[in-house]
Amino acid sequence: MSKFRLGTVITLSVIFLAFQVYIGAIKPLDYRITIPTHLCLALAITFLFKPLAEQYRKKWLWILDFAFLTGLAITFVYFVTNVNRLAVRVMMVDPMLPIDLFVAYFLLIAVMEAVRRALGMNLYIFILVFIAYAFLGQLVPEPLKYAGMTWKQFGEMLTLSPDGILGTPLGTSVSTLFYFLVFGAFFARCGGGQVLIDLGMKMSDKTVGGPAKAAVVSSALMGMVSGSAVANVTGTGVFTIPLMKKAGYTPEEAGAIESVSSTGGQIMPPIMGVGAFIMAEMIGVSYTRIALAALIPALAYYLSEFMLVHFLAKKKQLANKGKEELKYTCPPIIPRLYQLIPILALVVMIFMGESLTRAALIGTLLSVIVSMFRAETRMNLNRFIDSILDGIKQAAGVAVPTAACGIMIGIVVRSGFANKLTSIIAALGMSNLLFALLIAMVGCLILGMALPTVAAYLIAVVLFCPTIVKLGVPVLPANMFIFYFGVIAQITPPVCLASFTAAGIAGGNSWNTGWKAFIYATVSFLVPYVFVYQPSILLIGSVTSIITTTVLMAIGVIYLAGAVSGYFFVTLDYAWQRILMFAIAVLIIIPETITTVIGIAAAAVVGAILYIKARKDRKAALAGSIAN
Numbered sequence: 150m151s152k153f154r155l156g157t158v159i160t161l162s163v164i165f166l167a168f169q170v171y172i173g174a175i176k177p178l179d180y181r182i183t184i185p186t187h188l189c190l191a192l193a194i195t196f197l198f199k200p201l202a203e204q205y206r207k208k209w210l211w212i213l214d215f216a217f218l219t220g221l222a223i224t225f226v227y228f229v230t231n232v233n234r235l236a237v238r239v240m241m242v243d244p245m246l247p248i249d250l251f252v253a254y255f256l257l258i259a260v261m262e263a264v265r266r267a268l269g270m271n272l273y274i275f276i277l278v279f280i281a282y283a284f285l286g287q288l289v290p291e292p293l294k295y296a297g298m299t300w301k302q303f304g305e306m307l308t309l310s311p312d313g314i315l316g317t318p319l320g321t322s323v324s325t326l327f328y329f330l331v332f333g334a335f336f337a338r339c340g341g342g343q344v345l346i347d348l349g350m351k352m353s354d355k356t357v358g359g360p361a362k363a364a365v366v367s368s369a370l371m372g373m374v375s376g377s378a379v380a381n382v383t384g385t386g387v388f389t390i391p392l393m394k395k396a397g398y399t400p401e402e403a404g405a406i407e408s409v410s411s412t413g414g415q416i417m418p419p420i421m422g423v424g425a426f427i428m429a430e431m432i433g434v435s436y437t438r439i440a441l442a443a444l445i446p447a448l449a450y451y452l453s454e455f456m457l458v459h460f461l462a463k464k465k466q467l468a469n470k471g472k473e474e475l476k477y478t479c480p481p482i483i484p485r486l487y488q489l490i491p492i493l494a495l496v497v498m499i500f501m502g503e504s505l506t507r508a509a510l511i512g513t514l515l516s517v518i519v520s521m522f523r524a525e526t527r528m529n530l531n532r533f534i535d536s537i538l539d540g541i542k543q544a545a546g547v548a549v550p551t552a553a554c555g556i557m558i559g560i561v562v563r564s565g566f567a568n569k570l571t572s573i574i575a576a577l578g579m580s581n582l583l584f585a586l587l588i589a590m591v592g593c594l595i596l597g598m599a600l601p602t603v604a605a606y607l608i609a610v611v612l613f614c615p616t617i618v619k620l621g622v623p624v625l626p627a628n629m630f631i632f633y634f635g636v637i638a639q640i641t642p643p644v645c646l647a648s649f650t651a652a653g654i655a656g657g658n659s660w661n662t663g664w665k666a667f668i669y670a671t672v673s674f675l676v677p678y679v680f681v682y683q684p685s686i687l688l689i690g691s692v693t694s695i696i697t698t699t700v701l702m703a704i705g706v707i708y709l710a711g712a713v714s715g716y717f718f719v720t721l722d723y724a725w726q727r728i729l730m731f732a733i734a735v736l737i738i739i740p741e742t743i744t745t746v747i748g749i750a751a752a753a754v755v756g757a758i759l760y761i762k763a764r765k766d767r768k769a770a771l772a773g774s775i776a777n
Contacts (some may be wrong), residue, residue: 184315
């Protein structure tokens with residue numbers, strides 16, 4: 150990057166940060182100014198980070214990028230100078246002025262180009278399909294047929310309605326997501342992220358299968374802050390994967406364990422994936438409620454993974470205690486625990502009811518202050534600029550897909566597409582909830598494979614959530630169901646970015662790593678159905694039902710880990726044994742009294758038989774060693 154371009158990026162990033170701090174901590178401005186300004190800055194930074202001239206190695210293409218930047222400046226001026234007119238404008242009544250149409254279609258082109266550069270062709274093509282539907286809906290067969298839009302109606306929907314590019318998802322990016330992404334960048338740069346990784350590694354490095362357990366623990370801890378599967382893999386995998394391979398895990402197993410552990414970070418409170426913040430905004434509940442609801446399912450996810458790696462280590466006889474080469478070396482952790490003050494303060498403030506914006510801003514300030522106590526982390530000008538650039542780049546990377554999804558959301562709302570889809574699903578499934586959930590699951594997985602998690606969630610929630618809610622499921626469980634499967638798609642073949650990233654670090658086969666991760670994450674395909682049929686797992690209902698459901702879930706998860714790993718007290722040599730363990734787990738997890746009773750009874754009998762067999766095997770082995 151040339152010095153001039155770097156200087157421009159730094160200048161815009163500082164302006165972006167200053168603007169967000171001003172509206173978040175000093176004086177809120179009209180959303181008709183804040184949302185467009187946020188988007189214009191995010192698009193400008195995206196174009197500068199990924200210029201056409203660099204992509205195609207032709208200098209004259211800088212003319213196009215300069216045209217985009219000029220258009221963004223005009224767009225900014227337009228919203229600032231027309232805020233009063235837009236505030237009193239009546240949708241579908243007042244005419245669209247030429248400048249209104251210019252800005253609408255310029256933003257459409259700019260957002261689409263940013264999607265193409267930053268996110269690839271999958272989301273780009275997906276949006277194009279929806280745009281074609283917006284104009285050609287009258288040519289589509291029933292029941293998806295609708296009147297279609299004129300180009301003026303489409304332009305009005307894009308920028309002057311609450312359902313278009315400047316709608317709720319992008320508004321959440323302005324009011325919440327930006328601040329948490331910047332906090333994450335400063336927290337990591339100031340040493341807090343490394344402390345979480347070191348803490349997770351040291352907590353498990355002396356136990357059976359320690360490196361794999363360390364991957365689970367450190368990824369869970371780091372995931373609470375990063376909320377990104379791929380970022381979590383790259384952050385923790387460079388430490389955990391080499392140690393797992395030394396301990397005896399194959400490269401594919403090590404990569405799969407790390408990718409599954411890292412993906413869980415997006416569903417792990419207190420700071421989940423960005424989709425969770427958007428969910429809170431869209432369904433009108435506090436983020437604290439979302440985080441609390443996600444707690445038990447997230448713990449079930451990580452319990453499953455922890456028990457899985459424990460059973461795999463037992464099966465492989467990876468007793469690594471005392472092996473010096475497997476020990477994770479790092480500076481003493483206790484003297485560095487103060488570096489966790491920012492994240493602890495953030496969590497406390499959130500659960501005390503402080504606004505998310507203020508909590509993230511204070512957390513960021515504390516990260517800077519805490520960094521000053523060690524020379525290695527002290528926040529000098531270079532570190533400060535690097536932290537800003539990291540945070541702003543991530544913020545722009547979230548603003549672009551949320552703005553792009555606004556295009557599709559606006560089209561879906563105006564065309565009634567979601568209601569039409571609901572009628573199709575109802576006709577096919579005879580209003581059967583399980584059938585609707587299966588369709589939603591497959592749809593979410595397909596979207597999640599092709600799109601970023603935030604985009605997959607936004608599209609899926611508009612397409613599938615109305616159907617699920619109409620069939621009697623409360624709004625929170627319905628949204629959580631869709632959010633979970635959008636996240637799980639990160640480890641679902643054929644496109645599983647987290648698994649492929651981990652495979653690259655491990656030096657293993659990407660395809661095999663993806664399928665192992667898919668199998669290791671089996672529990673994540675069952676838990677969402679539980680909180681639809683038994684919302685107590687989301688802390689909805691009486692204390693008794695919450696405790697009962699949690700205990701049953703834990704038992705089922707342990708048996709499921711045994712089925713997947715092929716070990717439960719003893720090695721399960723035959724396929725029928727693993728199938729039986731899987732069936733027991735499913736019976737326990739299914740929220741029906743009769744299946745639960747059968748599952749618990751079978752679990753007690755099978756568990757006792759395997760435990761007795763394990764004791765006999767140990768006594769026989771001990772007797773044999775004495776005889777020798």
